[in-house]
Amino acid sequence: KAGVTQTPRYLIKTRGQQVTLSCSPISGHRSVSWYQQTPGQGLQFLFEYFSETQRNKGNFPGRFSGRQFSNSRSEMNVSTLELGDSALYLCASTLLAGGPGAKNIQYFGAGTRLSVL
Amino acid sequence: AQSVSQHNHHVILSEAASLELGCNYSYGGTVNLFWYVQYPGQHLQLLLKYFSGDPLVKGIKGFEAEFIKSKFSFNLRKPSVQWSDTAEYFCAVKGAAGNKLTFGGGTRVLVKP
Numbered sequence: 001k002a003g004v005t006q007t008p009r010y011l012i013k014t015r016g017q018q019v020t021l022s023c024s025p026i027s028g029h030r031s032v033s034w035y036q037q038t039p040g041q042g043l044q045f046l047f048e049y050f051s052e053t054q055r056n057k058g059n060f061p062g063r064f065s066g067r068q069f070s071n072s073r074s075e076m077n078v079s080t081l082e083l084g085d086s087a088l089y090l091c092a093s094t095l096l097a098g099g100p101g102a103k104n105i106q107y108f109g110a111g112t113r114l115s116v117l
Numbered sequence: 118a119q120s121v122s123q124h125n126h127h128v129i130l131s132e133a134a135s136l137e138l139g140c141n142y143s144y145g146g147t148v149n150l151f152w153y154v155q156y157p158g159q160h161l162q163l164l165l166k167y168f169s170g171d172p173l174v175k176g177i178k179g180f181e182a183e184f185i186k187s188k189f190s191f192n193l194r195k196p197s198v199q200w201s202d203t204a205e206y207f208c209a210v211k212g213a214a215g216n217k218l219t220f221g222g223g224t225r226v227l228v229k230p
Contacts, residue, residue, distance in 0.1 A: 031215070031216050033216055033217065033218070035218075035220075042220060042221075042222045042223055043207065043209075043218075043220035043223070044220075045217050045218065045219065048215050048216055048217055050215070050216075055214075055215045056214055056215045056216075056217045058217075090160075090161065092161075092216075092218075094216045103149065103168045104149075104211075104216055105151075105163060105166060106163075106216060106218060107163075108153075108160050108161040108162075109160060110159075110160040111160065
């Protein structure tokens with residue numbers, strides 16, 4: 001079974017531009033979460049989608065947005081890029097909706113490394 | 118808000134030494150606990166998980182972790198490390214809200230051959 005696939009693997013953008021990252025979850029998985037990984041802040045939760053609906057959102061500005069399609073694939077978008085947005089963006093997929101008592105495991109993709117110049 | 122604290126940022130040890138990485142979390146409700154590992158150049162992989170039941174859980178590659186509810190801790194252990202255990206280790210907590218994971222800051226482990 002194929003794992004979580006993120007594209008592209010590397011991106012270089014300049015300040016002020018916007019970027020779209022893509023994530024294909026493991027086949028059959030319906031929940032997709034996004035995380036930002038930086039040396040200074042570590043791994044921080046961006047948002048989670050389940051059945052095309054955003055269920056959770058982390059503490060990031062509105063420049064960060066996402067969506068999920070009917071096939072569970074997800075995209076995240078960052079508009080008006082800033083230098084501080086340079087990071088590894090990780091996508092994780094989970095089979096079920098989660099919540100209290102749920103025994104779900106998140107499987108991570110290799111990430112998209114974004115460099116903002 | 119939940120938070121996760123990993124006590125050591127860097128650990129250096131020799132092969133065959135024992136490893137213990139500390140993890141404490143702050144959360145008032147029922148939690149699921151995880152340890153993930155990130156080998157150099159690779160993606161995050163699950164080492165082990167705790168959902169309920171026996172507080173001592175075993176994972177892959179000889180790792181184990183103990184959940185101590187009274188101390189809000191979930192420490193990772195390995196009796197004898199190998200050079201291939203060089204990696205960054207992350208403790209994570211999932212609370213009641215969906216599948217959101219809150220991660221600790223990570224511990225970089227370097228095992229000298």
